Amino acid sequence: VGRLHSAVIPRKGEPALIVSTIEDLRANYCCYYKDIRHFPDWDMSPMDNNIRLYLDVLKDNGISSGRLGYEEDTVSVQFQQKLSDKLGVYDFVDVAYDTMMRRTVKSEEEIDLIRHGVEICEVGGYAAVNALKPGITEVEAANACNVAIAAELRKRFPDIEYDDLNNKCLFQTGPYRSRIGHTMNAHRVVQKGEMMSNNPYCIIAGFYHVLERSMYWGNIPDEAMAYFKTNVSAHYAGLKALKAGIK
Numbered sequence: 001v002g003r004l005h006s007a008v009i010p011r012k013g014e015p016a017l018i019v020s021t022i023e024d025l026r027a028n029y030c031c032y033y034k035d036i037r038h039f040p041d042w043d044m045s046p047m048d049n050n051i052r053l054y055l056d057v058l059k060d061n062g063i064s065s066g067r068l069g070y071e072e073d074t075v076s077v078q079f080q081q082k083l084s085d086k087l088g089v090y091d092f093v094d095v096a097y098d099t100m101m102r103r104t105v106k107s108e109e110e111i112d113l114i115r116h117g118v119e120i121c122e123v124g125g126y127a128a129v130n131a132l133k134p135g136i137t138e139v140e141a142a143n144a145c146n147v148a149i150a151a152e153l154r155k156r157f158p159d160i161e162y163d164d165l166n167n168k169c170l171f172q173t174g175p176y177r178s179r180i181g182h183t184m185n186a187h188r189v190v191q192k193g194e195m196m197s198n199n200p201y202c203i204i205a206g207f208y209h210v211l212e213r214s215m216y217w218g219n220i221p222d223e224a225m226a227y228f229k230t231n232v233s234a235h236y237a238g239l240k241a242l243k244a245g246i247k
Helices: 021-030 046-060 077-086 096-102 108-130 138-156 222-241
Strands: 006-008 016-020 035-039 066-070 090-094 167-173 195-204 207-210 213-216
Touching: 006 046, 016 021, 016 046, 021 035, 035 046, 046 077, 066 096, 108 138, 108 167, 108 195, 108 207, 138 167, 138 195
Parallel strands: 016 035, 066 090
Antiparallel strands: 006 016, 167 195, 195 207, 195 213
16 A cells, blocks of 8 residues: 565575555565565654565664665665665675566466466457447446456365455457556447457456457458458467477
């Protein structure tokens, strides 16, 4: 909710999660870390509280010198200066890119979760299409998608937290709005013969899935079909070229 939260991961020993006190129940429920440290919203800023707890974690792990990796692309100039002032005995190195690349290697558990996520998006996408009828608006089509995704999430993952971040459909229509993709839904009535952008989102345990589809309600113009066939050809050419070990 706008507060800075952090993870401190020593080379040896338990990693620690640092969160605001108001988020303690979510952290305890959602995170598998055993060491969860909280800070209040008074006395000092979230930034200063995080740095205070960094020092505590490092001290508790017996780390008094050496290199600390941090994700520089998430750090403001002000935060970087405070880190330098308070943790000046350490050498800092940017690990943002390496951390990102590590996330591209998935476990079997992660791959299984991702497959569920894309299947759930597909359920929502079909629900939006099936809801189309004369007079329906973008908001109503998107809501049909959201209801279907919520029901499928409940069926497959009954114990996860649920809020509007788990589930959101962007459904834009018309010659201008359907080209944008990342805009909010409007109470615009969907018209037959127009292009539609149907984008169901589904987030499970921090894994983000989206099914993005362009479609027409009615006949597809020849020009649009030509572009679509080019995309499909490129897609299958890429799949054919995909082999382990190649770039």
